Amino acid sequence: MQIRSWYGLPGEIEVENELWHLVKVGGVPLNHPPVVNLILRRGLPREDRLRLSYLHEYGHFQTLPLAVAHALLLLWARRRQQRTILGWLTWLAALAVAHEAVWELASEGYAIAHDGAAYRESYRKTPNPLALVFWAVMGSLGIGLSAWLLRSGSRAQG
Ligand SMILES: [Zn+2]
Numbered sequence: 001m002q003i004r005s006w007y008g009l010p011g012e013i014e015v016e017n018e019l020w021h022l023v024k025v026g027g028v029p030l031n032h033p034p035v036v037n038l039i040l041r042r043g044l045p046r047e048d049r050l051r052l053s054y055l056h057e058y059g060h061f062q063t064l065p066l067a068v069a070h071a072l073l074l075l076w077a078r079r080r081q082q083r084t085i086l087g088w089l090t091w092l093a094a095l096a097v098a099h100e101a102v103w104e105l106a107s108e109g110y111a112i113a114h115d116g117a118a119y120r121e122s123y124r125k126t127p128n129p130l131a132l133v134f135w136a137v138m139g140s141l142g143i144g145l146s147a148w149l150l151r152s153g154s155r156a157q158g
Contacts, residue, residue: 005062011023011024036056039130039131039134040130055110056111057107058110059106059114063107067099067103094145098142098146098149101139
């Protein structure tokens with residue numbers, strides 16, 4: 001399905017099945033692990049899964065500038081030169097995880113905002129105890145790691 005973002009880039013969403021989905025921006029596929037579909041959509045009826053998968057992918061597409069800004073902020077915050085390979089690898093891993101977590105949160109937030117009452121209704125009909133775990137883990141990874149990366153960057157400057 002062809003889509004267009006608010007920032008003007010054309011894109012494409014393919015929801016291939018309940019598990020795998022793909023969003024392309026200007027022909028470039030944005031790959032990310034199907035963690036949301038594995039955890040958040042567990043047990044939901046097929047039509048709910050497909051509707052929410054589509055909205056979530058659309059969310060990835062629409063929140064791309066936010067995800068890029070977040071990654072740039074963390075890159076910018078890294079003023080300190082890492083002295084060790086391990087320091088670099090730790091920083092890189094933390095950046096990748098924080099970026100992924102923030103983007104998933106933003107995309108799912110987009111899905112919630114656009115699905116509105118239907119979203120709550122789907123989860124009321126099919127309660128998912130893992131949803132709470134998802135929000136807790138993604139929230140602490142996204143916000144916690146970002147804060148840590150920003151802090152450790154600015155602390156090293158002084
Ligand atoms: Zn996602």
